[in-house]
Amino acid sequence: MTTSPSATQPGAGARAGEPLIEIEHLVKYFAVREVQGLTMVRNTVKAVDDITFSIADGETLGLVGESGCGKSTVSRCITRLETPTSGAIRYRGRDIANLPEKQLRPLRREIQMIFQDPYSSLNPRQTVGAILSTPLRVHGLAKGKEKARAQELLELVGLNPEHINRYPSEFSGGQRQRIGIARALAVEPKVIIADEPVSALDVSVQAQVMNLLSGLRAELGLSFIFIAHDLGVIRHFCDRVAVMYLGKIVEIGDKPHIYGAPQHPYTQALLSAAPDINVVRGAPPKERIRLVGDPPSPIDPPSGCRFRTRCWKAQDICASQEPPLEDKPGGGDDHRIACHFPEIKSTLVAAVPG
Amino acid sequence: MSAQPIQPEPADRPAILPMDAPAPAPKPVVPIVAPIGEVVLQVTDLAVRFPSDEGPVNAVQDLSYEARLGRTLAIVGESGSGKSVSSMAVLGLHNAKRSTITGSILLDGHEIVGAEESLLRKLRSNTAAMIFQDPLSALHPFYKVGSQIAEAYLAHNSVSKQVARKRAVEMLDLVGIPTPERRARQFPHEFSGGMRQRAMIALGLVNNPKLLIADEPTTALDVTVQAQILDLVKNLQQEFGSAVILITHDLGVVAEVADDILVMYAGRAVEKGLAKDVLARPQHPYTYALLQSLPSASEDSDRLLTIKGSPPSLVNLPSGCSFHPRCAVRDRVPGDACARTLPELRTSAPGRQIRCHLANPEQVLTEEHFA
Numbered sequence: 001m002t003t004s005p006s007a008t009q010p011g012a013g014a015r016a017g018e019p020l021i022e023i024e025h026l027v028k029y030f031a032v033r034e035v036q037g038l039t040m041v042r043n044t045v046k047a048v049d050d051i052t053f054s055i056a057d058g059e060t061l062g063l064v065g066e067s068g069c070g071k072s073t074v075s076r077c078i079t080r081l082e083t084p085t086s087g088a089i090r091y092r093g094r095d096i097a098n099l100p101e102k103q104l105r106p107l108r109r110e111i112q113m114i115f116q117d118p119y120s121s122l123n124p125r126q127t128v129g130a131i132l133s134t135p136l137r138v139h140g141l142a143k144g145k146e147k148a149r150a151q152e153l154l155e156l157v158g159l160n161p162e163h164i165n166r167y168p169s170e171f172s173g174g175q176r177q178r179i180g181i182a183r184a185l186a187v188e189p190k191v192i193i194a195d196e197p198v199s200a201l202d203v204s205v206q207a208q209v210m211n212l213l214s215g216l217r218a219e220l221g222l223s224f225i226f227i228a229h230d231l232g233v234i235r236h237f238c239d240r241v242a243v244m245y246l247g248k249i250v251e252i253g254d255k256p257h258i259y260g261a262p263q264h265p266y267t268q269a270l271l272s273a274a275p276d277i278n279v280v281r282g283a284p285p286k287e288r289i290r291l292v293g294d295p296p297s298p299i300d301p302p303s304g305c306r307f308r309t310r311c312w313k314a315q316d317i318c319a320s321q322e323p324p325l326e327d328k329p330g331g332g333d334d335h336r337i338a339c340h341f342p343e344i345k346s347t348l349v350a351a352v353p354g
Numbered sequence: 355m356s357a358q359p360i361q362p363e364p365a366d367r368p369a370i371l372p373m374d375a376p377a378p379a380p381k382p383v384v385p386i387v388a389p390i391g392e393v394v395l396q397v398t399d400l401a402v403r404f405p406s407d408e409g410p411v412n413a414v415q416d417l418s419y420e421a422r423l424g425r426t427l428a429i430v431g432e433s434g435s436g437k438s439v440s441s442m443a444v445l446g447l448h449n450a451k452r453s454t455i456t457g458s459i460l461l462d463g464h465e466i467v468g469a470e471e472s473l474l475r476k477l478r479s480n481t482a483a484m485i486f487q488d489p490l491s492a493l494h495p496f497y498k499v500g501s502q503i504a505e506a507y508l509a510h511n512s513v514s515k516q517v518a519r520k521r522a523v524e525m526l527d528l529v530g531i532p533t534p535e536r537r538a539r540q541f542p543h544e545f546s547g548g549m550r551q552r553a554m555i556a557l558g559l560v561n562n563p564k565l566l567i568a569d570e571p572t573t574a575l576d577v578t579v580q581a582q583i584l585d586l587v588k589n590l591q592q593e594f595g596s597a598v599i600l601i602t603h604d605l606g607v608v609a610e611v612a613d614d615i616l617v618m619y620a621g622r623a624v625e626k627g628l629a630k631d632v633l634a635r636p637q638h639p640y641t642y643a644l645l646q647s648l649p650s651a652s653e654d655s656d657r658l659l660t661i662k663g664s665p666p667s668l669v670n671l672p673s674g675c676s677f678h679p680r681c682a683v684r685d686r687v688p689g690d691a692c693a694r695t696l697p698e699l700r701t702s703a704p705g706r707q708i709r710c711h712l713a714n715p716e717q718v719l720t721e722e723h724f725a
Contacts, residue, residue: 066576066577066578066579067576172664173664174664175664202432202433202603202664202665203432203603203605203644203647203648204432204643204644204647204660204661204664204665204680205661205664206647207647207648207649207658207659207660207661208660208661208662210649210658211657211658211660214657229576229577230649231577231651232606232648232649232650232651233649234651235649235650235651235653235654235655236649236654236655236658237649255654259651259652269578270577270578271651272581273577273578273580273581274577274606274651275580275581275584275604275606275607275609275610276606276609276610276650276651276652277605277606277609277633277645277648277650278609278650278652278653279609279610286652290578290581290582290585291578291581291582292582293548294546294547294548294549294576294579295576349651349652
């Protein structure tokens, strides 16, 4: 981009390595009512249950896990689209977990979100110009020059600025996702939370959007929380990876540790189960771990370690004691695992022939 | 192409058994006696068109392929490439009033194009069955899972209801559903996503069809469950010896299970061959670019190769080769052939066909890669 954003330079003034967002003991429960026979029962879905992690300035954290593991709920809590049940969310040292809406407004400018479905996340009755200038108006940015700024944003995400009067229906899926990205960038955020931003796109378009996001990250110095279920996409885009299972983080660490020397059995099973194109390129077949069954319900999670019902290493202690997320022997720096029987396995992704 | 032996499974599979659900040993259910490699499905010059307000939609054009017993053919393409439309035509699922189908589909010796509904009814489920992407909408929500499977069995076999019900329980057991007796009496909403897909597979296989068409069977599932379902389909295929057509957009899945591959773009086949050859050394620029644009879980990548633009509208396809506006190597073809003439699907190597004007595609693609 030739024209840099006007008001504040994103990323400026922050010291590298200092935590930008700190999540401490975050808990989010949802009350649900279910019909059982002829009665209505009240239940609690423990979507996110006591998780702690942090993101440094300029860092990209990948959140990976199966559906229902709470990864989207975490992101919705950080953007405060949901109010956490308990725990702290500190943004630049300030706890935003329970801030009232009025004080939250200025912060919403700094933390923006990109959604999964580019069809339902854009208002079909607004033109692209209106979609992009609404956040500017709300935050009082680029006053009087909204249109010029909206066109600048379209250019930034690789769309034709002349298409500002078109409606979302006139764009393809990949182009709509670019509009969603432009809308998030309109207010010059510091952090972008991307919830499965490429999973609704065709393969040939997915790479375009991934490259666009990488380019913007480098150019604007953005931090990302990147949610995906595709382990290849996470590996491509993220610096650190947190693996979630049933509302808990089971393993978190730098990308080389998670992919190269994972210690938690669930991480290992995920890596082993992901279909990999490299097996046909002559890479030796990877070790096969097949989990049986589906993840249990977050309404009534297993006692102790939540993964124990599908784990092949489970013993009595796993049912009675919940393993803490902690450093383990052989793990890398800042590599934490929640398991009673951690063990390094490095044969789970196909070795790539030279 | 010649029939290749089915790839053996890697032997070093660690035994992982859960505490609550031991994987049941599949019971033999009357195997098909036809020899492996026999052609069950022969599609020739298939074209499917739908009318629309903007003009006819050319969903599938001059498509030819075959499916053989004991082998898995993967049909790969993006949305709108015609992969689902072509396989629905195989079961005669298109409304004759709202579509124009030409060409020939020979299913186990029967012509499907223009066939009577009564013949189609006889062939569906019995000779060829289909499993769908979303098992929740494919199973009937008001009927118990067991009765839906039993009904499909009763429709083609003159047996008592008791026998059919027993058969349904047997099938649920076969696809690895624990406590099948109890599960047969439950409704689809009481099943988890993976279990529903297993039930769909049981429903598909209940009449021991020679051809099973799986349309994105694992797209809605989580990775660990996807791996289970792919293993199940592979194992059942070895046991039943049926032909499987796997429709998917996920090349990783193809790499894991397919013997043969057919890559489609904008309604036409662009590359055909053995899956391991095509994926290891793609010859069509589209296949090549697709493979290059995939981020892999097993290696770090800097920048992904992209295919510019997006798939064309099927109402007015580009002139010449449908892929030429997005092709990175079209200037390597002399003249402007790519924009003017549609390349024929030609044999480029033994067992390999591509639809491309490039005379030496592999060399051009390698040069481009290192350029």
